[in-house]
């Protein structure tokens with residue numbers, strides 16, 4: 001397999017090209033490197049290649065990796081801190097660790113989780129940056145708030161002092177073709193825009209697109225793509 005820095009470079013080129021093709025500025029899309037199941041050494045390689053934003057799905061694995069990278073950073077002369085994004089399913093008994101260690105959570109899908117994260121966010125830290133996960137294609141057993149319930153949840157979350165609501169996140173089912181994938185992403189973009197017209201504070205983040213579909217997600221208006229496999233390689237079957 002190619003090195004992580006080579007793969008990262010290729011993904012950045014894909015992101016830039018997708019932005020150009022869509023008539024958008026390359027810098028308007030954040031690349032989130034999804035490092036779940038990969039160890040601290042893989043993250044260090046990505047950091048050395050200029051990557052700052054990392055996504056994790058499992059609370060304990062993420063917390064351990066954040067600590068390992070903080071220890072490594074102390075041995076380096078690094079000016080800019082890393083940003084850690086929690087993107088996995090979140091149970092209420094795990095919210096404290098996420099509130100204490102992460103910078104962002106993309107997967108908030110109910111008020112109870114949001115309230116706990118807000119209460120448990122340490123006062124000396126900036127508010128936790130939050131996206132609401134929306135079940136955009138109506139998958140039966142999927143996480144995510146239903147599109148018709150997102151406005152009420154967004155209004156409630158904007159009232160929580162420990163959180164700063166930034167936008168929406170989606171994980172669509174794999175689509176049969178690019179046109180179908182584009183339609184689902186465009187529906188998410190439409191929901192995001194409609195919501196933006198109804199909220200007190202505007203949203204600036206639309207977190208959608210992964211290794212396989214980042215181009216169509218960017219064409220539809222994504223501001224943050226979450227890319228694992230195309231940067232770090234394929235994960236073991238157990239993951």
Ligand SMILES: *Cc1c(COP(=O)(O)O)cnc(C)c1O
Pocket residue numbers: 034036057087088171210211212226227228229230
């Ligand atoms: C694992 C994961 C990703 C990355 O998926 P790849 O296909 O490996 O790029 C993105 N978002 C979420 C929520 C994930 O769980």
